[in-house]
Amino acid sequence: MYSAANHTFAICAYHDNPFLETTIESLEKQTALGQIILSTSTPSAYIADICSRHSIKQIVNPHPNHAGDDWNYAYDSVTTPLVTIVHQDDYYEPQFLEMTLSWLNERSHDDVVILFSDYYELRNGKKESQNTTLRVKRIMNAVFRWPGAAGSRFARRRVLSFGCPICCPAVTFVKKNAGNSVFDTNYVDSCDYKTWVNLANLKGSFVYIPEKLVGHRIYAESATTHNLSKGIRKTESEKILESFWPAPVARMIGRLYSTSEKSNDLK
Numbered sequence: 001m002y003s004a005a006n007h008t009f010a011i012c013a014y015h016d017n018p019f020l021e022t023t024i025e026s027l028e029k030q031t032a033l034g035q036i037i038l039s040t041s042t043p044s045a046y047i048a049d050i051c052s053r054h055s056i057k058q059i060v061n062p063h064p065n066h067a068g069d070d071w072n073y074a075y076d077s078v079t080t081p082l083v084t085i086v087h088q089d090d091y092y093e094p095q096f097l098e099m100t101l102s103w104l105n106e107r108s109h110d111d112v113v114i115l116f117s118d119y120y121e122l123r124n125g126k127k128e129s130q131n132t133t134l135r136v137k138r139i140m141n142a143v144f145r146w147p148g149a150a151g152s153r154f155a156r157r158r159v160l161s162f163g164c165p166i167c168c169p170a171v172t173f174v175k176k177n178a179g180n181s182v183f184d185t186n187y188v189d190s191c192d193y194k195t196w197v198n199l200a201n202l203k204g205s206f207v208y209i210p211e212k213l214v215g216h217r218i219y220a221e222s223a224t225t226h227n228l229s230k231g232i233r234k235t236e237s238e239k240i241l242e243s244f245w246p247a248p249v250a251r252m253i254g255r256l257y258s259t260s261e262k263s264n265d266l267k
Helices: 020-028 045-053 066-078 096-105 130-147 155-160 189-202 223-231 232-241 247-264
Strands: 005-013 034-039 057-060 082-085 112-123 126-128 172-173 203-217
Touching: 005 020, 020 045, 020 082, 020 112, 034 045, 034 066, 045 057, 045 126, 057 066, 082 096, 082 232, 096 172, 096 203, 096 223, 112 130, 112 189, 112 232, 130 155, 130 189, 130 203, 155 189, 189 203, 189 232, 232 247
Parallel strands: 005 034, 005 082, 034 057, 112 203
Antiparallel strands: 082 172, 112 126, 112 172
16 A cells, blocks of 8 residues: 655746745645655755745756756656656645545556546636636546556557647656656657657556646746747647657647647636
8 A cells, every 4th residue: 555655746846936835835735745855957046945944855957958857857866656746836736645545545556657637727826627628638538437448558549649638747656667767858848748658558557536636827937838839839749649640630630639728828
């Protein structure tokens, strides 16, 4: 049986984000809590002060590049068997870890590669649980609840062949099954999507928890908003889709999926 002591929240901080402390406070309010560390490639007095006040160990990535490199550095630095990579601007419901452990302990420990929950969006401090993006992703993730689908390489790849429904900060890794340095380091925005595709080829299960346990923040300065506005996500997603489909089909699916993500635009 896994317990909270077997888990680490690894926060990845970049520059002086105004939501960092709110994210940390949401972790400190967990009904079950193991370790918290913070990893950064842009150390500053601001980050150091927050870590000091919250008694959080800070580590510094000496070889930063893309997000995947920073996430790998944090992931590989964790010594517990379970790890959640925390984005600096998101929010975790108090039951996140407790429910994740409960779902994991109900299943074979040797089988699970990742567990991931449903999520909602945070816009201007308000929760938004229903929009086109979220509905499409919930429909896709519902496949993982079918008997046998979570452990089926075919089913996992079919879901991912239509886009990325998995919210990165909502994912908890079972490190012995996922392996080391799991994150793709070639993509600027879609490193998480490519990572899920890579992990889908492994033996084991993807466990979907249909509870809204994470709040993903949408705001003008976020990496998500920036990459959508620059077209980076669309370009990279289509490249990944081409690993499943002929290029014309991949472009068509990419256009449909990017249309669903228009709800990420700030209004």
